[in-house]
């Protein structure tokens with residue numbers, strides 16, 4: 001029988017279930033983009049607080065805006081919002097928890113008015129987001145809000161029924177202002193550098209195009225705290241569903257599996273209070289930036305370092321590649337020699353331990369994260385995570401040899417054919433364009449990095465071009481593995 005408030009009571013003692021009275025919870029947060037990560041992260045932290053009898057008026061109302069969210073609506077609504085979160089420890093232990101912090105789920109297109117009114121409800125004091133990097137509608141060329149996006153344009157016409165998060169959020173804020181209700185805080189939990197600042201800029205830009213006065217009010221009164229979020233959460237598979245049913249006797253349409261590690265560093269800027277997150281291990285700080293640089297330039301950039309080389313070398317799962325000493329050495333060398341020199345001091349973090357923990361996390365055989373996931377949307381990732389490392393090292397006279405090789409591995413991967421001649425499915429908003437350019441590399445080996453929208457002017461610097469060229473030539477001539485071996489010999 002399906003997981004629900006009723007059936008959860010009958011589960012075995014090996015499953016942690018909500019010990020608190022869910023009927024007493026009140027929604028204080030509307031979350032847009034309830035996917036795997038939100039359910040492994042923010043919803044989990046709230047569930048922990050609720051287990052301590054705290055944050056009972058900070059439960060979550062999920063909000064889906066895209067057609068793909070119909071499945072989540074149906075899954076969660078059939079289960080009273082409950083789902084199973086399974087932590088997969090490296091030793092093979094699985095730790096299941098039924099999470100109870102999501103009490104409601106709305107699919108916007110079913111009733112946009114109801115969703116907006118929910119956000120306008122004074123009881124709701126935070127609107128949080130995990131809508132992916134692309135969900136912020138940043139024009140990659142200008143860094144500004146993309147007013148050319150057809151959905152945004154439709155949302156900007158008078159009397160339009162909202163479709164984008166920008167329209168939902170700004171309309172809800174307008175109603176709060178008009179009614180004299182304190183605004184909610186907009187809390188981005190996406191993997192974007194300065195996620196709060198980016199959200200601020202984009203939501204304000206939409207509001208400005210719609211109603212300049214409202215925009216001014218938002219600028220003056222809505223906080224957008226920055227945060228750094230971390231927990232590797234792969235896409236749920238049918239095997240995961242079967243595992244949850246077999247091992248724990250839970251019939252769950254959409255469980256979440258993830259690694260045991262979780263981290264959240266959050267700025268303390270809220271309009272109308274917040275849950276006492278620090279009581280369950282969240283680092284609440286003045287300035288998130290040093291932590292975020294650490295994460296983006298060590299964890300996320302290392303993911304890019306293993307993704308294309310690993311895929312080209314024939315690996316498909318992240319842990320298989322990271323358990324290979326050649327790859328582990330490459331990642332550590334990148335982090336030590338090129339990532340770390342660009343970081344600021346990170347209070348309270350032992351960087352050496354952090355880097356080794358990263359390799360251990362990536363090597364966890366039970367998480368089964370795929371290289372394909374890490375290879376997706378590279379054009380949103382490499383320019384944000386790795387290119388700044390290259391730029392800063394060039395500016396400081398530092399080394400860029402390994403970063404250049406990582407960029408070359410993406411250029412090689414983007415050709416869309418692996419080393420065995422099999423097609424690669426390049427998942428990227430720019431896939432067509434990237435593959436077309438990558439296939440001209442035989443004639444012009446710098447073609448890929450000439451794209452200044454993606455790479456800025458690093459192609460003008462010989463200190464980058466030299467190692468980039470030689471890595472790309474080696475990838476074509478000798479393949480990924482030998483390329484790494486040669487980089488390794490040259491001092492890794």
Ligand code: NAD
Pocket residue numbers: 032033034035036037038064065066068069130131132133134135136164165189190191192229230231232233234
């Ligand atoms: P997911 O695909 O499971 O969920 C993404 C959700 O975002 C879906 O509900 C989708 O409908 C919604 N969404 C996407 N684009 C949108 C848009 N333009 N407007 C409104 N909603 C939109 O993905 P996930 O694994 O939950 O990851 C989501 C984000 O969380 C990532 O992009 C990243 O920023 C962050 N994150 C993920 C991980 C991870 O390991 N999965 C780790 C750290 C941070």
